Amino acid sequence: MPSFSKMERVIVAMQDPDVGITMRNQRLVITVIPHAITGSDVVDWLMQKFNVSEEEALHIGSLIVKFGYIYPLKEPKNLVLKPDDTPYRFQTPYFWTTNKWPSSELDYAIYLTKKNIRKQGDLIEYEKHNYNLLHKRNNHTWDFVVMQAREQLRAAKQRRKADRIVLDCQEQAYWLVNRPPLGTFDILEHGPERGNCLHSRVQLVIELMKKALIRPRVKSSICLEGVMKFTEQYQSHDPIMAGCLPSNPWITDDIMYWSMNASEVATPTKLRVERWSFSFTELLNDPLGRKEFMRFLEKEFSAENLCFWEACEDLRHGEHSKIAQKVEEVYQQFLVPGASKWVNIDSKTMEKTLEGIKSPHRYVLDDAQMHIYFLIKKDSYPRYIKSQMYKSLLARAIVPQETKKGVFPFMRRQRHSSPSPVLLTQPGEDAGKSKPAAMTTPGTVSQYHWFSPIIPSGDAKPGFNGISDSLAMLCSTPLQPWQDPCLALVRAQAQPWHAQDPAVSPVVLPCVCMFCVPFIC
Amino acid sequence: MGKEECKTLLDALNKVTACYRHLVVTVGGTSDSQNLREELKKTRKKAQELAVANRNKLTTLLRDKTISKEDRAEYETLWVIFSTCMEFLEVDMKKALEIGQEFPLNVPKRYLIQTGMSGGTSAVAARAMSAQNMKYEADSNIDVADLKELENEINQVGEMMVEMEMKVNVANWTVEAKQDPGAELKSTISVGASSVGMISVNEETKSACDPTKVLAGVIFCAFLFIAVILAVLVIKLS
Numbered sequence: 001m002p003s004f005s006k007m008e009r010v011i012v013a014m015q016d017p018d019v020g021i022t023m024r025n026q027r028l029v030i031t032v033i034p035h036a037i038t039g040s041d042v043v044d045w046l047m048q049k050f051n052v053s054e055e056e057a058l059h060i061g062s063l064i065v066k067f068g069y070i071y072p073l074k075e076p077k078n079l080v081l082k083p084d085d086t087p088y089r090f091q092t093p094y095f096w097t098t099n100k101w102p103s104s105e106l107d108y109a110i111y112l113t114k115k116n117i118r119k120q121g122d123l124i125e126y127e128k129h130n131y132n133l134l135h136k137r138n139n140h141t142w143d144f145v146v147m148q149a150r151e152q153l154r155a156a157k158q159r160r161k162a163d164r165i166v167l168d169c170q171e172q173a174y175w176l177v178n179r180p181p182l183g184t185f186d187i188l189e190h191g192p193e194r195g196n197c198l199h200s201r202v203q204l205v206i207e208l209m210k211k212a213l214i215r216p217r218v219k220s221s222i223c224l225e226g227v228m229k230f231t232e233q234y235q236s237h238d239p240i241m242a243g244c245l246p247s248n249p250w251i252t253d254d255i256m257y258w259s260m261n262a263s264e265v266a267t268p269t270k271l272r273v274e275r276w277s278f279s280f281t282e283l284l285n286d287p288l289g290r291k292e293f294m295r296f297l298e299k300e301f302s303a304e305n306l307c308f309w310e311a312c313e314d315l316r317h318g319e320h321s322k323i324a325q326k327v328e329e330v331y332q333q334f335l336v337p338g339a340s341k342w343v344n345i346d347s348k349t350m351e352k353t354l355e356g357i358k359s360p361h362r363y364v365l366d367d368a369q370m371h372i373y374f375l376i377k378k379d380s381y382p383r384y385i386k387s388q389m390y391k392s393l394l395a396r397a398i399v400p401q402e403t404k405k406g407v408f409p410f411m412r413r414q415r416h417s418s419p420s421p422v423l424l425t426q427p428g429e430d431a432g433k434s435k436p437a438a439m440t441t442p443g444t445v446s447q448y449h450w451f452s453p454i455i456p457s458g459d460a461k462p463g464f465n466g467i468s469d470s471l472a473m474l475c476s477t478p479l480q481p482w483q484d485p486c487l488a489l490v491r492a493q494a495q496p497w498h499a500q501d502p503a504v505s506p507v508v509l510p511c512v513c514m515f516c517v518p519f520i521c
Numbered sequence: 522m523g524k525e526e527c528k529t530l531l532d533a534l535n536k537v538t539a540c541y542r543h544l545v546v547t548v549g550g551t552s553d554s555q556n557l558r559e560e561l562k563k564t565r566k567k568a569q570e571l572a573v574a575n576r577n578k579l580t581t582l583l584r585d586k587t588i589s590k591e592d593r594a595e596y597e598t599l600w601v602i603f604s605t606c607m608e609f610l611e612v613d614m615k616k617a618l619e620i621g622q623e624f625p626l627n628v629p630k631r632y633l634i635q636t637g638m639s640g641g642t643s644a645v646a647a648r649a650m651s652a653q654n655m656k657y658e659a660d661s662n663i664d665v666a667d668l669k670e671l672e673n674e675i676n677q678v679g680e681m682m683v684e685m686e687m688k689v690n691v692a693n694w695t696v697e698a699k700q701d702p703g704a705e706l707k708s709t710i711s712v713g714a715s716s717v718g719m720i721s722v723n724e725e726t727k728s729a730c731d732p733t734k735v736l737a738g739v740i741f742c743a744f745l746f747i748a749v750i751l752a753v754l755v756i757k758l759s
Contacts, residue, residue: 015632023635029735035551035635092636093549093620101616106609140696143598144605147532151539158648159543160640167546170636 004067004098010060011069011090014045021045026073026087031162036073038085058083066187067097071173077184079176089166095174097188103178106141109134111175113149126181227514231507233278237271238507245269246400260400263287270397277385280377292393296384304341305376308334312369316362327360335368345371524592527578527599533651534571534603538610540564540649543642545617549624550636558626559659560646561617562667565674567650568610572678575603576685583689594696601696604685611678618671626664 014020026036039061046057062081064070065088072078073087081088112131116123123131135142156164180186236242249255260269268288276283283289290306297303311334315326334343335353345353349367356364384390541564547557582588582596625631643655660666 011634012632015634017632020632026637033637034639035637089637090634092546092638093624093634094546094616100619101612104612106605140601140693141605144535144602144609147535147602148539148606148609151536152542155536155540155543155645155648158644159642163552163638163640166637170546 004096007064007067007069008096010046010064013049014042014090019049024087026089028165031165033162033166036087036089037070038087039082040084042070042081042088043083054083066177066185068173068177068187069096071169071176073169076169076172077176077181079187089169091173092170095170097177103174105134105138106145108175108179109138109142109145110149110152111171113145114153117149117153124181130179227510230510234506237275240508243402245271245402247403252403254403256400256403260398267396267398268393270394270399273390273394273397276390280381283381283384292389293381293384296387296389297380299389300380300383302380304334304343305372305380307341308343309369309372309376312365312372315365320362323362324360327357327364330365331357343368343372344375523578523582524595527575527582527596530571530575530578531599531602531606534568534575534606537564537568537571537649538606538613540645541568541610542613543645544649545613545620547636547638547642548617548620550634550638552636552638552640552642554641555626555659555661555663556655556657557642558621558664558667559657560642560649560655562659562663562670563655564646564649565614565671569674569678572607572610572681576681579603580685580688583691597691598696600689600691601693604682604693607678607682607685611675611682614671614675614678618668618675621664621668621671627662 021037021041023034024036024038026033042061042064043054043057046052046060047054050057050060052060058081061070061083065072065081066079068079069091070081070088071091072080073089075086108130112123112127112134115127116131138145156167159167177187239248244257246256246260247254249257259265261272263286265288272286272288276286276289283293294303294306297306308330311326311330315323315330318326333339333341335345335350335357336342345368349371353365353368541561544557544561544564548561579596579600583593583600588596624633647653647655
């Protein structure tokens with residue numbers, strides 16, 4: 001701390017025999033010890049040296065005393081500077097308060113042991129407490145502590161009586177500053193929390209280690225088997241690995257793929273229907289799959305489960321203001337005994353949910369939802385996959401024809417003769433100002449249709465509009481400069497996320513992530 | 522026997538460490554002088570010799586696989602004491618370097634802190650060196666010249682401690698102290714020190730009551746004197 005070095009400089013300046021503080025002698029009964037100073041001397045000297053008022057000099061002086069550079073002789077425990085003739089003395093540089101060598105526990109233990117020997121066990125209460133604490137913490141070095149304490153006392157005996165008294169005072173003053181009794185002002189802020197800080201940090205680490213020990217670990221062989229199975233299952237569905245029928249829109253600019261896999265299509269593709277049989281989540285995540293599943297459940301008279309699940313999802317992801325209302329609706333529709341769509345939840349979960357409904361929040365129906373989810377998964381879902389409905393849908397599903405590819409794959413762009421989007425914006429700017437969109441040539445329409453949802457028209461619906469709609473809308477309004485093809489953004493608005501996006505490969509992305517993660521970590 | 526030798530060596534190292542600390546406390550104060558710096562140097566060298574001797578002895582003993590379990594436990598306690606002692610010594614040496622640099626002795630404008638110490642430290646150094654008297658034969662600028670050596674020695678000590686950790690695998694925390702808290706009170710050697718200490722402490726804290734103590738002493742002497750006179754009279758009369 002910079003204040004320490006400043007204080008040290010002040011102390012050294014005080015030592016000057018010409019302009020420093022005048023030294024007096026301290027008279028004890030038999031011995032005379034030199035180099036005592038009075039409080040008023042200190043204050044006067046500070047006032048003169050730094051040209052400050054008495055109040056300020058007193059403040060500076062008391063700081064110096066509090067930090068232990070000067071210690072009082074009459075009342076050692078009272079570290080204040082009194083501007084009268086109470087005697088003080090300078091502390092030896094070994095015991096100065098510097099941050100480089102904070103007082104160590106071992107030193108304190110040795111000091112307390114020495115005091116214990118000298119006073120024959122009559123330590124002050126807080127010192128006794130500290131002593132026992134230190135013994136517990138430093139048990140392994142306690143032999144050294146005792147040995148060293150004894151030797152230090154013997155070494156001290158070799159000095160003159162006066163020096164021994166001074167040494168005792170110095171050490172006492174040092175430890176009063178560095179280990180103040182509880183309740184007194186601690187200048188170095190070693191408060192009770194700080195003192196235990198190390199302890200609690202260790203405890204924290206211990207807690208973390210314990211948790212890490214009991215964390216379940218999967219053998220990499222088992223993990224890798226899982227990855228293998230996953231990749232095998234999804235390989236044919238991966239547009240990068242297995243190609244995309246009819247063609248990858250990102251490459252050929254042909255959006256047939258997206259239109260065929262839209263959420264409300266009459267005849268889905270075979271791959272899509274196959275995916276529903278992989279897992280329940282696949283089925284639920286696909287809107288068409290969910291619709292089909294709902295139809296199946298209606299036939300089986302167990303549609304209320306799926307309705308309940310959907311209502312819970314809606315609650316979880318819905319607006320905050322509508323939460324209470326939604327919870328009430330769900331309760332009335334599904335949970336009241338005798339309700340029209342009563343769901344079969346076990347009694348414990350039902351109790352818990354009913355309790356929670358009294359103070360509704362977003363996640364109050366989570367337990368019930370989980371229960372129903374697993375019920376459907378275990379019960380209705382396998383039946384659906386084996387059902388006639390599913391199998392007939394699978395038979396009806398189409399496999400799209402692959403569009404003809406050119407000999408040179410890089411030539412594909414020129415085939416469609418769509419201009420680069422960069423060139424597009426410049427004529428668009430002029431067009432926006434002067435001419436209507438009749439400028440747009442038919443040849444470029446196929447490029448533009450996917451801008452359609454951005455065009456601010458009153459009846460523009462979110463989601464995919466169909467090719468014909470978009471063509472019509474496009475011809476009526478000019479292309480605005482801000483409809484720059486930031487393609488990802490456009491796509492996100494034009495396409496619902498559920499449809500398989502050829503840019504998102506279910507196989508490649510996890511592999512890439514898996515390989516990147518060790519590098520990142 | 523190996524154990525006794527080890528113990529004596531360790532005790533000697535402990536003694537020298539305590540004396541060294543005592544000397545370092547006086548650096549920068551009014552007791553400081555060229556002699557003190559020389560004493561520091563000599564004590565340090567002695568400490569290093571003892572440390573090396575200790576290390577060699579204990580290392581050979583602990584690396585010996587044929588010793589029994591109790592013996593090994595004992596040597597481990599000695600080892601822990603030894604390593605703590607070395608850490609202690611290292612810290613004191615660093616402090617000595619720091620303070621020595623701050624308070625060079627022959628510079629005219631640098632003043633020493635007036636700490637109230639007026640006596641010399643030669644007796645302490647003599648105790649450390651196990652000699653009767655100290656001989657001073659160094660130059661007058663030892664305070665500056667010694668600092669470089671001190672730096673090197675601090676590095677050496679640091680390296681030695683790292684080496685020690687590598688060679689001998691003793692877990693510090695498994696060693697249990699033989700002594701309970703307050704064991705030092707049972708020792709009788711310290712009674713002398715305690716009485717002296719008590720008097721000095723009493724002197725400064727109860728200096729206000731001193732007149733009453735003096736009075737009590739005077740009255741006691743008076744009674745003694747009267748008793749002696751009475752006894753003489755009784756003898757004379759009988």
